[in-house]
Amino acid sequence: xxxxxxxxxxxxxxxxxxxxxxxxxxxxxxxxxxxxxxxxxxxxxxxxxxxxxxxxxxxxxxxxxxxxxxxxxxxxxxxxxxxxxxxxxxxxxxxxxxxxxxxxxxxxxxxxxxxxxxxxxxxxxxxxxxxxxxxxxxxxxxxxxxxxxxxxxxxxxxxxxxxxxxxxxxxxxxxxxxxxxxxxxxxxxxxxxxxxxxxxxxxxxxxxxxxxxxxxxxxxxxxxxxxxxxxxxxxxxxxxxxxxxxxxxxxxxxxxxxxxxxxxxxxxxxxxxxxxxxxxxxxxxxxxxxxxxxxxxxxxxxxxxxxxxxxxxxxxxxxx
Amino acid sequence: xxxxxxxxxxxxxxxxxxxxxxxxxxxxxxxxxxxxxxxxxxxxxxxxxxxxxxxxxxxxxxxxxxxxxxxxxxxxxxxxxxxxxxxxxxxxxxxxxxxxxxxxxxxxxxxxxxxxxxxxxxxxxxxxxxxxxxxxxxxxxxxxxxxxxxxxxxxxxxxxxxxxxxxxxxxxxxxxxxxxxxxxxxxxxxxxxxxxxxxxxxxxxxxxxxxxxxxxxxxxxxxxxxxxxxxxxxxxxxxxxxxxxxxxxxxxxxxxxxxxxxxxxxxxxxxxxxxxxxxxxxxxxxxxxxxxxxxxxxxxxxxxxxxxxxxxxxxxxxxxxxxxxxxxxxxxxxxxxxxxxxxxxxxxxxxxxxxxxxx
Numbered sequence: 062x063x064x065x066x067x068x069x070x071x072x073x074x075x076x077x078x079x080x081x082x083x084x085x086x087x088x089x090x091x092x093x094x095x096x097x098x099x100x101x102x103x104x105x106x107x108x109x110x111x112x113x114x115x116x117x118x119x120x121x122x123x124x125x126x127x128x129x130x131x132x133x134x135x136x137x138x139x140x141x142x143x144x145x146x147x148x149x150x151x152x153x154x155x156x157x158x159x160x161x162x163x164x165x166x167x168x169x170x171x172x173x174x175x176x177x178x179x180x181x182x183x184x185x186x187x188x189x190x191x192x193x194x195x196x197x198x199x200x201x202x203x204x205x206x207x208x209x210x211x212x213x214x215x216x217x218x219x220x221x222x223x224x225x226x227x228x229x230x231x232x233x234x235x236x237x238x239x240x241x242x243x244x245x246x247x248x249x250x251x252x253x254x255x256x257x258x259x260x261x262x263x264x265x266x267x268x269x270x271x272x273x274x275x276x277x278x279x280x281x282x283x284x285x286x287x288x289x290x291x292x293x294x295x296x297x298x299x300x301x302x303x304x305x306x307x308x309x310x311x312x313x314x315x316x317x318x319x320x321x322x323x324x325x326x327x328x329x330x331x332x333x334x335x336x337x338x339x340x341x342x343x344x345x346x347x348x349x350x351x352x353x354x355x356x357x358x359x360x361x362x363x364x365x366x367x368x369x370x371x372x373x374x375x376x377x378x379x380x381x
Numbered sequence: 382x383x384x385x386x387x388x389x390x391x392x393x394x395x396x397x398x399x400x401x402x403x404x405x406x407x408x409x410x411x412x413x414x415x416x417x418x419x420x421x422x423x424x425x426x427x428x429x430x431x432x433x434x435x436x437x438x439x440x441x442x443x444x445x446x447x448x449x450x451x452x453x454x455x456x457x458x459x460x461x462x463x464x465x466x467x468x469x470x471x472x473x474x475x476x477x478x479x480x481x482x483x484x485x486x487x488x489x490x491x492x493x494x495x496x497x498x499x500x501x502x503x504x505x506x507x508x509x510x511x512x513x514x515x516x517x518x519x520x521x522x523x524x525x526x527x528x529x530x531x532x533x534x535x536x537x538x539x540x541x542x543x544x545x546x547x548x549x550x551x552x553x554x555x556x557x558x559x560x561x562x563x564x565x566x567x568x569x570x571x572x573x574x575x576x577x578x579x580x581x582x583x584x585x586x587x588x589x590x591x592x593x594x595x596x597x598x599x600x601x602x603x604x605x606x607x608x609x610x611x612x613x614x615x616x617x618x619x620x621x622x623x624x625x626x627x628x629x630x631x632x633x634x635x636x637x638x639x640x641x642x643x644x645x646x647x648x649x650x651x652x653x654x655x656x657x658x659x660x661x662x663x664x665x666x667x668x669x670x671x672x673x674x675x676x677x678x679x680x681x682x683x684x685x686x687x688x689x690x691x692x693x694x695x696x697x698x699x700x701x702x703x704x705x706x707x708x709x710x711x712x713x714x715x716x717x718x719x720x721x722x723x724x725x726x727x728x729x730x731x732x733x734x735x736x737x738x739x740x
Contacts, residue, residue, distance in 0.1 A: 073705070073718045073719065073720060073721075073734075073735070073736055073737070074718065074719045074721070075716060075717070075718040075719075075736055075737060075738055075739075076716065076717055076718075077715065077716050077738065078714050078715055078716060078717060080713055080714065080715060081714070081715035081716050084709070084713075084715065091709070092709070092715060093709055093710065094389065094394075094663075094665065094707045094708065094709065094715055094716065095388060095389060095708065095709060095710040096386045096387060096388045096389055096707075096708045096710070096712075097386070097387055097389060097665065097667045097705055097706060097707050097708065097736075098385050098386050098387070098705075098706045098708060099667075099669070099674050099700075099702045099704065099705055099706075099726075100702075100703060100704035100705075100706060101677055101679050101700060101701050101702060101703050101704070101723070102679075102703060102704060103703050103723070104677075104679055104681070104700075104701045104703060104723060105681050106677070106679060106681040106682045106689050106690060107681050107689065109689055109690045109699075111690070111692060120690075121699070121701070121725065124701055124723060125701070125722065125723055125725065126722075127701075127703070127722075127723050129703045129719055129720060129721060129722060129723065130719065131719060132704075132717040132718065132719045133717070134717075136713065136714040136715075137714075139704060139706060139714060139717045140704055140706040140714060140717070142677060142678045142679035142680065142682075143385040143677075143678050143706075144385070144674035144675075144676065144677050144678075144700050144702065144726070145383050145384070145385055145674065145675075145676040145677060145678055146383065146384050146385070146387070146672070146673040146674055146675070146676075147383045147675070147676050148672055150672070150675065150697060150698060150728050151694040151695065152676070152688065152691075152694075152698070153687060153688060153691055153693075153694055154683070154686040154687055154688060155676060155678075155682070155683050155686060155688060156686065157683065157686055214686045215685060215686045216685050216686040216687065217685075227382075228382050228383050229383060235712070271711060272711055272713060274713065280712075280713075305686065364678075365385070365712075366382060366383045366384055366385065367383050367385070367678060368383075368385040368677075368678030369678045370678065
């Protein structure tokens with residue numbers, strides 16, 4: 062994309078996104094603009110110079126000169142960081158969403174720095190015992206391994222015992238992932254009735270996407286009010302990645318898609334043959350170089366209210 | 382409750398319709414000369430030829446118009462001795478069927494030079510057809526803007542003779558009454574009458590202002606129908622359409638359609654019109670109140686959860702808008718608008734961002 066001419070008046074460069082065009086083409090009334098949001102993807106607030114000797118009028122001189130790119134038409138590429146409306150103008154801190162990876166919590170990452178999902182029974186069997194950060198994609202509910210994010214003020218200047226201001230508590234999350242690769246299942250805190258079905262058949266209580274866009278990105282909504290094992294309050298006295306006052310946490314497990322389990326097509330199209338050994342922490346087995354394929358992807362978690370977003374790296378693996 | 386979306390109310394959305402016009406000038410040298418014929422595509426069927434603005438084998442070439450010629454069955458030119466007689470008849474009939482339509486007996490009407498179908502006089506029985514590409518005409522040709530200059534000196538070697546409309550050598554056809562005097566009795570939409578003017582119109586019946594009817598311009602169809610008389614009976618003298626000195630009648634009978642079109646292009650001096658694009662727009666007024674969008678979820682906005690643009694609670698929060706996203710009720714991004722430069726937002730300002738989507 063080019064950079065917009067900023068030498069004159071402020072102008073708008075407006076485009077429909079690919080999803081917008083797709084919905085327009087459907088002609089089923091799904092193209093309906095109902096709300097707006099504002100974004101500041103290009104801005105680096107680190108350039109805000111509060112110590113500029115020329116005075117406060119010069120604090121943001123560099124920011125205001127930021128070149129702005131033309132609009133992308135890919136709906137998932139825009140508005141990655143949104144502006145937030147909060148009535149209180151005296152806030153000094155804002156909450157974040159942070160990956161929780163404490164040891165022995167079941168939410169650790171693999172030592173390779175990603176969450177690893179073996180997609181089929183053969184791969185799971187080859188690994189024998191799944192180490193930390195290895196999520197059973199074939200039978201998602203059969204192990205405690207999961208992914209968890211915590212939300213709150215990540216500061217050591219306020220005690221975690223303090224409660225987070227109500228208007229800063231995130232109550233709803235959007236989880237986006239490539240629908241060709243995987244599905245989302247409840248975390249280990251899910252009610253027993255949904256947590257004990259260990260199978261790959263349709264009885265698994267996988268989450269239902271709210272919509273799947275033209276690029277096969279599925280969006281899932283999880284809210285605090287639903288007792289579904291996904292969103293819960295963190296509490297101030299338990300382990301958390303948030304140092305200060307905590308809001309909510311979101312936990313889930315990942316299952317592989319039918320396409321990944323039954324076919325190598327996507328592994329050859331968008332994946333690679335591994336050239337190094339996969340390290341599965343003992344007592345599980347490792348996978349030798351050249352005996353497994355992988356697809357690297359991300360799962361994106363966004364707070365609906367606070368707009369904060371975190372991308373979590375996922376690696377789907379399959380024995381060849 | 383913190384929020385990142387703001388709902389648009391019916392008062393924030395308005396639909397508008399605008400007409401955009403572009404000037405389309407075509408110089409005769411482009412269609413005859415500059416590219417030594419490499420921008421002219423002839424087809425094996427020989428029914429018409431396509432004119433490009435650049436050698437057509439290049440990906441840079443744009444199709445600008447198609448050219449053909451024909452006559453009706455009642456024309457004196459129609460006969461077995463005429464080259465491509467059937468194709469000339471067929472093409473005339475095809476154009477007439479589309480642009481003029483049928484009479485009460487479902488017989489194809491002929492082109493009429495004043496748009497009045499009553500009677501058999503004033504018919505255009507022999508014509509050149511210039512069918513402009515949609516790339517140029519867009520939704521329609523702007524009424525009253527069409528103009529075409531044709532060389533009318535007798536000499537084939539110097540078709541314009543260095544002259545002008547006023548001094549001779551060139552006649553100009555315009556839809557001078559187009560903006561207010563167009564016709565609506567065509568099945569192909571509105572059309573205007575092309576009037577010729579120039580000092581060479583010695584053979585024409587001209588009105589008080591010196592204009593003679595010479596063709597028709599169909600605005601929505603983007604087709605000009607030029608009476609072959611512009612090179613014959615309207616003029617002081619028949620012009621030489623080719624190097625052998627053929628007059629217009631001979632050109633239309635003894636030449637193929639392609640040959641007749643080549644002869645026409647050689648005498649095309651200038652052509653211009655304005656096109657029209659009907660632009661339907663929806664404008665979304667994104668109203669940002671003083672207490673809205675003053676914080677950001679940008680990862681650089683905070684450091685250890687501390688807002689980097691504030692030092693004390695009394696400092697006002699500030700953000701910089703670069704993007705407006707328009708969302709569906711289920712939070713799917715349907716349209717994006719980018720500002721050309723960051724726009725500062727803090728609790729002391731209110732904004733109304735006007736985002737227009739064109740369809």
